[in-house]
Amino acid sequence: MVRGLADIGAESVLLAGAGRAILLQIADPAVGHGVAEHSNFAERPLDRLRATMTYVYAVVYGSEEQLAAVRRAVNRAHAPVRREADAASAGYNAFDEQSQLWVVATLYDTAVTVYEKIHGTLDDDAADRIYRDYAQIGTALQLPAELWPADRAAFAQYWDARVQRLAPDAAARRVARDLLEPAGGPILWRLSMPLARFLTAGLLPEHLRAGFGLPWGHRHMRRFERTMRVLAAVYPRLPQKIRHWPKNHYLGQLVMADEIAPKATPRRGRP
Template sequence: MSVAKSPDPGSAPPLTLERTRINIPSAHPVGGKRLPQLPDALDFWGLSNAPANVAMQMAWPEVGRGVVESTVESGALMKHPWKRLRTTASYLAVAILGTDEEKRAIREAVNVAHRQVRSQPGAQVKYNAFDRSTQLWVAACLYVGFEDSYQMLHGRMDSEQAEAFYSTAATLGTTLQVHPDMWPKTRADFDAYWVDACRRVSIDEEVRAYVDDLLHLRMIHWYLRLFFGGLLRFLTAGFLAPHMREHMGVAWSAADQRRFEHLFQFVGFVNRFLPKFLRNVGGPQIGYVRHRIRKQQSLV
């Protein structure tokens, strides 16, 4: 899997919801009487789309340039991948499961790093990590990742299930600076926002090179890439929507799609027989954050 030049926007097919989301098989709808909730997506395999989600976020010029040009070395993904993973997991756990006090604590910690992420005078792309519209895009990418991975594991949600799953998602953004009024009120409103936001996707050569390093896991040791690189590259490509793959130059065939779906049919089947405490990462992560808060240790 490689990243090449993005296609000529004038020759690309019209942008639709289907082209901005991955294909979810419809043969096995979500079962059970209880409506699914966002915390249900905090599954070990549900986090397999993390690299794809970072790539999606960087597809907005403000995020891509902000990541590439950032001087905050302590949180740099390519230099400190495990610390960045821990920070992101902590933020997500608090945003989804945390109390108001814990949300304030993680907000203050993240804000310290974000204050240093802003474009320099004369920069071609202006960005500021405190910009609410940019944070809304990042939060929307996070939500899409959770919804896609949940459905790949459990089956396609119907409209009532999707609305219930979406109902508590606003905290993915409002835990930072996104105002509650900015978050789309309904799942249909979110779809409309998402398609419109995807029209701003644009990746320059330097950001594309960064994404290529990310997709090929060049931030981890070579022996880990040897064992896990092929699978993670496949998962990353699978969790990118057609529109994103085109801009990133990532090849994906009908045979790849079938293998992707078959993999998650198998994983989803196995997951049904695993105790929740083994497959759910939300509880341990929020416990870890609460321990660090009690000990007054850094959260990022």
């Protein structure tokens, strides 16, 4: 039974939407220009995914010490990501509340989109609890709680309006190429990219798929639908140890850190 984010957040199948979430994020220039100028997907393609997932897992499942350590790491990484508006840029700031809201919104919408394709539509009570829980992903940093839309209906209005305004620019397209067509990185990562590009394209809204130059047609759609049906049939039958491996791996790395391991304590009130 799904009672909240903690019941779905560890599912590794949600990582199938990682490319979608990142491309949605960088399609907003306030996020995309910061990523373009301060991240290096070409040489370190896994860094953003690792940092994001470690943070999310720490918020949902970690101890107070783990969350504090990850929060410090995220804030250190965000500190230099700022630029005043000028002729070449509209400016950006990683601590900007609206940018943080958008990033969390992409994580929430992508997770629910992928989960429901594999496990079926969530009932209203579970969907409401998951939605409320997701606010913590932002409020654990600098997002004021009142900025998170009040309920799923309010979120849908916010989401639809934001997505319709998105138009990937040259900087966003360059980051997307570095991410989805890597020239370097671990061999297994590069071998996974054809599937990652395909899933990313299939999960994106149509105008963003076109905006990022991702090929798509009826043949792609039929193949995508078949892929989702196969995943829906196979993935839920996998052992939990396999399904939850990324969460256990990333939190395990945190536990091994000297500043955390000696005194890790459970947090109260986790979802």
